[in-house]
Amino acid sequence: MYLLDDIDLFYRFGIATAIGVIVGVERHWQERDEPEGSRTAGVRTFSLIGMLGGGAGLLEKSIADMGGPVGLVTVGLFVAFAMSFSWFKLREARADRSFSATSVVAALLTFVLADLAVIGDMQLAAAGGVVMTAILASRQMLHRFLKTLTWPELRSAIILLGMTLVILPLLPDEPVGPFGGISPARTWTLAVLLAAISFVGYVAVKVLGTSRGEVIAGAIGGLISSTAVTVSNARKSKSRGEAQSLAAGVAAAGAVSYIRTAALAVAIAPAIAVSAVPPLVAGALMFIAAAVLLARRSATSKEMPAGENPFDLVSVTKLTLLLVVVAFLARAASATFGTGGLIVVSALSGLADVDAVTVTVGGLLKQNLAADTAFYALSAGVIANTLAKVGYAAVLGRGAFVVWFGLASTLAIAAAVAVYMATAAWLG
16 A cells, blocks of 8 residues: 555656656747756746646645645745745846746746646646646747737627626526527527628638638537537628638538438438438538538639728627527427427427437337338428428528529439439339
8 A cells, every 4th residue: 555655756756857847848948948047947948847746735635744834834935935936037037138927927827837737636736737748838839829819809709608608508498488488698608609700601712712611610610509600600691791711611510410310310210211312412412512622613812901890799689689580480380280290390490400309210210100101201301491491592692692592502403302212212
C-alpha cells in the first residue's frame, strides 16, 4: 500500500513538472532568437516553477496527513512566488521598455496547475496545462484574428452569447396554451438556432469564400435544422443577392436532412428501412449534385461585403415567430384529425419538422401499425417538409434563389419517387 502511494505521488509530481516543461518550451520558443542571457523565463525557469508548485502540493499533503493547518503552505508559497516573480518581471519590463503581463500570468497559473496535479484533480491540471500552452502558442494567430475582426462581428457574437447563456436559462420550459402549447424556452432555442446558423454561415463564407462557405455552412446547419437554414438563406438572398451560392447552401442542408432521416428510419423504424432508405438516398444525391453545380456556377466575389452583419436580431425574431406559428397550426390540425388520419397528420407535421414524423412513425410501428401505412406517412412528412421549405423560400427570398432551390427540390423529390417505384417493382 505504501509503495502504491509513493508511485502515485511520483506520478503526480511528474505531471506537475511536465506542465512547467511544456509551458516553458512555448515561452522559450517565443524568444528563441533572443541572445543568451536575455531570456529570463524559458524552459528551465518554468520547469522549476512546475516543480515548485508540485513541491508545495507534496508539503501540503504531508502537513494535512499529520493534522496540520490546511492550505497554509500552498497559499504562503504562492504569495511569495507571485510577489517575487512579478517584481522581477516589472524591473525587466522597465529596463527593456516592453510591458506584458503574459509571462507573469502564465507563471502563476503554472504554479497553481502544478499544485493541483499533486493535491487535486490530476487530469484537470494536465488538461489545463495543455490548453494554456495552446493559448500562448496562438499569439500571432489571435492577433491577426483581432485585427480583422469588425464591430458588427464582435457585437453579433456578444448578442449570440447573451441569447444562449443569459436569456435562455431564465425562460420556462413548460408549454403555454392549447394543442401542446408553446414553450418559451424552446421558442427562444429556435431563435438561437437561427442566429447561430446565420453566424456560422457568415464565418464559413468569410474564411472559405462565398461558394464553398455557403455549402459547408448549409451542410452543418442541415445536421440541426434544414428548415432553419432555408429561411436564413432566403432572407440573405434579398440583401446579398448571391442566389446560386445561397441555393447551394440550402441544397446541401436538404441533402443532409434526407440522409439524417434515412439514418433515423434505420434506427427507429427498421421495418420500413428497405422501402425508405433508397428513395431518401436518391433524393440526397440529387441535392448534393445540385449543391455542387450551383456552387461551381456561382461567380460571386470571394470577398465578404464591407460592414456585413452576421445576423439581424429583428429578422431572426420574425423568422422564429413564423416557424413557431406554423408548428402550432400543424399541432392544432393534428389534434383535430387525430391518429386516424396519420398520413395527413404527418404531412402537416412535416411543414415544420420531419424528425418528429420519423419518431412518431417508429413508435406506432411498435404498436402494430402496418408497414405500408408507416412508409406512406414518413414519405408524406418528407415531401411536405421539402415543399414547405420551397414555400418559405418563395415568401422570404428573391426570384432567382427561389427558382434554383425550387428546381433542386423538384429534382430531389422526382429522384426519390423514381427510385421508390423502381425498388417496389424489383421487390415485386
